Amino acid sequence: MYSLGINAAFHDSAACLVADGRIVAAVEEERLTGIKHGKRPVPFSAYELPFHAIDACLAAAGIELADVDRVGYSFDPEILTGSLSGHESIVLPLEPSAPGNQKSGETPWEQLFVAHIVNAPRHLRSGFPHHLQKRFLGVADDPGYVWRFLSHHLCHAASAFLPSPFEEAAVMTLDGRGERATTGYWLGSGMKLEAVDQVDFPNSLGMLYERVTEHLGFLHSSDEYKVMALASFGEPTYAARLRELVHRTSGGQYVVRPLPLAEWFGPARQRGEPFEQCHFDLAQSVQIVLEEVALGLASWLQEETGSRQLCLAGGVALNCVMNSAIRDAGIFDDIWVQPAAGDAGTALGAALLLDAEGGSRSRAPMDDAYLGPEFSPNEIECVLRHAKLRYERPPDLIKPVVEALCRDEVVGWFQGRMEFGPRALGARSILASPLHAEMQARLNEIKDREDFRPVAPAVLEEEMEDWFAPQGPSPFMLFVHDVLPDRADRIPAVRHVDGTARIQTVRRDQNPLYHDLLSAFAARTGVPVLVNTSFNTQGKPIVCMPRDALECFFSSPLDVLAMGPFLIRKEWV
Ligand SMILES: [Fe+2]
Structure with missing residues (x-):
């Protein structure tokens, strides 16, 4: 069926x-x-x-x-x-x-x-x-x-619970809005979801964040993660003012009243204008208030359902700093977040x-997010030949890629089925060495991104406890972890200004080739970590097809493209 x-x-x-x-x-x-x-x-x-x-x-x-x-x-x-x-x-x-x-x-x-x-x-x-x-x-x-x-x-909730590893869990969904609801609470059990409560429009944590995102000169429903990154540079100077307008009421309910942002801060920042301290502080203030309210709601939901597991989805659940605040509060023993937490996940x-x-009795746990299109070596080679490019098919792809990474070259990595959700997880990724701090600026330049944006690390799951805290798998880059102080100097490129990193842990059964690459890099350098950022340039979606990868490779200063079993170097063209 x-x-x-x-x-x-x-x-x-x-x-x-x-x-x-x-x-x-x-x-x-x-x-x-x-x-x-x-x-x-x-x-x-x-x-x-x-x-x-x-x-x-x-x-x-x-x-x-x-x-x-x-x-x-x-x-x-x-x-x-x-x-x-x-x-x-x-x-x-x-x-x-x-x-x-x-x-x-x-x-x-x-x-x-x-x-x-x-x-x-x-x-x-x-x-x-x-x-x-x-x-x-x-x-x-x-x-x-x-x-x-x-x-x-309900679709967000199903995307959070049914593919989760839990037989029973509390479920919370947070987004801009659905038909009327902006927040939903369920108790999931087996194949069933029992509605607990919901919050309706206009009270919306998602729209609150969207509003601030717009005021800071970004695109709403798209650039909220930039505000989250910006927040690390600010102080919660405006949190008290925000709390007057945004706060919990009773049970799982909260209010979000209209924010007089123009009155408080003057006109919205225009795209391209420099950032001022008030922009950083506004970002930090809205982030803090979001976390406070979300923590309160999660706490209420735990008491209401009695469950020790939490599933999250909805666009707000892409806020990995908020997710981590809920994790660190210890309200639940375990949290699972749908990797496509935004609206794509509702499909x-x-x-x-x-x-x-229709009667299916089997759960569909998502151990990985590799659910998209894939291309055979033949299909990829056809595209390369058609483009009249020089390429090689090395007997062991990993070896020349590790050598390139050790030379601080930047690698386009196009392998297997594409990721579902907004994060590149080693199928359509740009990879680089984390050993030198300059790599962050170089990657931001390659991708034409703002200087303040951090780049994230992929790490062997079995090695993560020696590098990051708290311990535990994080396969979808939906939580932040502290870089252990004694390791910070080894991986400066992936450490955000607040000392954290939005990690992806990699297990061999999730992605054998990617795991082999990380292992080979670790064998050469002693560091089981690579910088992983999405394979795209600014304003474009992550590449999906071989032709998209070639266009991105040749229109940006990447050095090497490893696509299927083939290797292409920029200097060969
Ligand atoms: Fe949604």
Whole structure:
């Protein structure tokens, strides 16, 4: 039985295919279209379905859409509008009304909502791009599958609990907003999720952070992690003021009142303008208040459910400093965070919910996030030949890559199935030596990133306790760990200004080649750590296909590309 989950509601458009308790594939649309977050600017097609991602999922299974049994969309319009019965095939123009033509109370946003969310079933059957026809034919008249709209936060919760290692856990979801909810609480047990409570719009920790992100001159729903990095340079000067407007009330409820940021700080910082101390302090203040409220909510949820395990998802759960504050408070014995905690993960949650609804009794634990497209050596070699590039196929790829890393060269690393979620985890990564502090600035320059942004380390899981604290696996870069003081001088490139690092631990069964590379680097240098940052340049999604990797390699100062079994050096061209 195949269940297809789709997210296209706000951003991070994605698809996921699950078959009888097994995650077959999960892909973000941005990786295939090059449009970051899969969101085309309004007024075009802000809600276009992830056709390319669906195609990639079906291709991974070798099936067509007509073979799918259930399709779930991770947004339920009925929660917003009441019953839609009789309106499932409302057809509206894709473009919003021209100004002046709108009926009273109607906005272009509402028309897009109806056109692309309410009409999603119709679009899936007939709206696909022509070059994807091969896997979409045969469903136009008789879909052959059950269509379900599913609550956005329920999908986040399912993505957090069902792939977790826990049989029973408290579940908390935090994001900007779903249909109405901005925060959700569940108790997960076996294959079931029991709702505990929720917080509704406009009280939203996600939107609070988005608002500050915008005021600091970044893109909301995209650049929140930059604010988190900026916070380390500031003092919580404004936390008291923020607490007056943002605080818990009772139980799992909290309020977020409108922030008079312009009144407090003057006009928003414009992109490219220098940072002032007030920007750092605002970032630190909102981070502190977020952590305080989230800790309070987590504590309440623990008491309410009695569970000692916590699962987290929703875009706010990508805030690894907040996750670490919850971990360090000791409220729960163990925490698992969905690696695609943002909205892409709701496609996975939707597919898992439908799989369970269809009678599947097996859980689908995610030991790794390698769920995307992969390319065979033949496919990669075809691209290299077509581009008339000089390349080599060394008998042992690891050896020349380690030599390059030891020469402080920067390596594009393209291996196996692509990661699902925003973090590169050793499948589409840029790798470098952590031994010299200058590497951080060099990587930020390569990626055209702000100077304050840290780069993160990958470390052999079996060695992590000698380098970082607290101990314990962290395979998805969703927590920060302190760099042990006596090791800090050995890996200066990956130590953030506050002494922490957002680590990825690597076990051999998760990614054998990556593990071998880290082991070989450790054998040469005594350091089982590499710098790992995503294989992309600024404003672009992480590369997915061999051609994307070549474009990124040749348009940035990378030195070496290790793609499949092949090696390409910039100096050969
Ligand atoms: Fe969400």
